[in-house]
Amino acid sequence: MKFNEFMSALDGEIKNIYLLSGSENYFIDKALAKIISRLEIDKTTELVTIDCDSKPALGEIISAIDSSPFFGSKNVVLVKNSTLFSSEKKFERLENILKDMQPTNYVIFTAKTADKRRKLYKIISQTGLILEAEPLRPWEVDAWLNEKLSSLGKIMRGEARRHFNERLGILPEISLWYLENELDKVALNVAGNEITADDLRKNMLAPPEVSNFALTDAVDERKAKKALYLLRTQAKNPTKIPLVIILLVNHVRRLLRAKFFMAQGISGRKLGEPLEMNPYIAQKLGETSKTYPENLLEEIFVELAEADFKLKTGRAGIEILERILLKLCKR
Secondary structure, X not given: OOXXXXXXXXXXXXXXXXXXXXXOHHHHHHHHHHHHHHHOOOHHHHEEEEXXXXXXXXXXXHHHHXXXXXXXXOEEEEEEOOOOOOOOOOOHHHHHHHHOOOOOEEEEEEEOOOOOOOHHXXXXXXXXXXXEOOOOOHHHHHHHHHHHHHHHOOEEXXXXXXXXXXXXXXXXXXXXXXXXXXXXXXXXXXXXXXXXXXXXXXXXXXXXXXXOHHHHHHHHOOOHHHHHHHHHHHHOOHHHHHHHHHHXXXXXXXXHHHXXXXXXXXXXXXXXXXXOOOHHHHHHHHHHHOOOOHHHHHHHHHXXXXXXXXXXXXXXXXXXXXXXXXXXXXX
C-alpha cells in the first residue's frame, strides 16, 4: 500500500504484523507512530526494539516475537532495518510463527528493501499490512503539499507555488522531513492564512543546492555579471565548488534531455514525466533549452568534466569555471 491508503487502513482493524518498507523515512516514521498509538501500549514495558544494524541473531528476533507478555497485556516487537525480506534464505520457524501469531503479540518490521517474491513478504501481505514507503517524485508533491497546508490552516497560491516548485526542482532528491520542518517554521511566522512567495524567501531555509539555484537562473537569463558574482561568493568556501560543478553538470544534462524529448514531440508540462521533474519546472526548462545550441551544451558538458579534474588536482583555479559561465551567458 502507498502511504495515504496505509494510513487509512490503520483506522480499521488492528493487525498483528506490519511491514514498513522503502527508503522514505518520513512515511515510515509517520506510519510507525500511528501504529504505536493505535496499539495503546506502554513503550517502557510493552515494546521491545531490535535494531538489525547491530546484527542480532535470528533466534533473538524469533524469541522476542514469540514471547508472551511479561509486564503488560501486549508484547510488541519493533524489528528495525531488517534484511530478512531481501534474503534468499528460508526462515521456516519465523514463517510458522507469523502465520499463527499469539493474539497478544504484535511485530512491526522496517526494511529499506523488500522482495515481494519472498515467502515472508507473502505471509505478511495475507495476514498483516505492508507500507511501500517510496520517495515522492517531484510531480507527486502537490498532493502532499495540499494536505500539509490544510493541516496548518494555510493556503499557497500563484507565485508562492511557483517559488516552492522551483526550490524542489533543483533538489537531487526530495526530503519530506525537510519540507515539513521548513513549512512548520514558515507557518509560525505567518500571521494570516496565506503563505506568500516572500514568506518562503524570508523563512524557508535553503539547502546548498537551492542556494545555488540563483546561479543557473542567472546563466539561463544571460546575466553574466550576476553569475560571476554568485560563483565568486560560493568560491569563498572551497568545499562548495564541487557542489557548484555538480549543479552545473546536472543543469546542462537536463537541458540536453529536454531538447531530446522535445525533438520527440514531447513538450510543455508533459516533459515532467520523462525528465522526472515537477511539470511546471519541466515546462520552464523546456522553454529555456530552446535558447541553448545543442553543440554548445555538449561542449560545456565535456569542459565541466575537465574543470572538475583540474580543480581537484590543483591544476586550475576558479577562473576555469568563470570562462564556462561566460561562454554559456554569451550564447
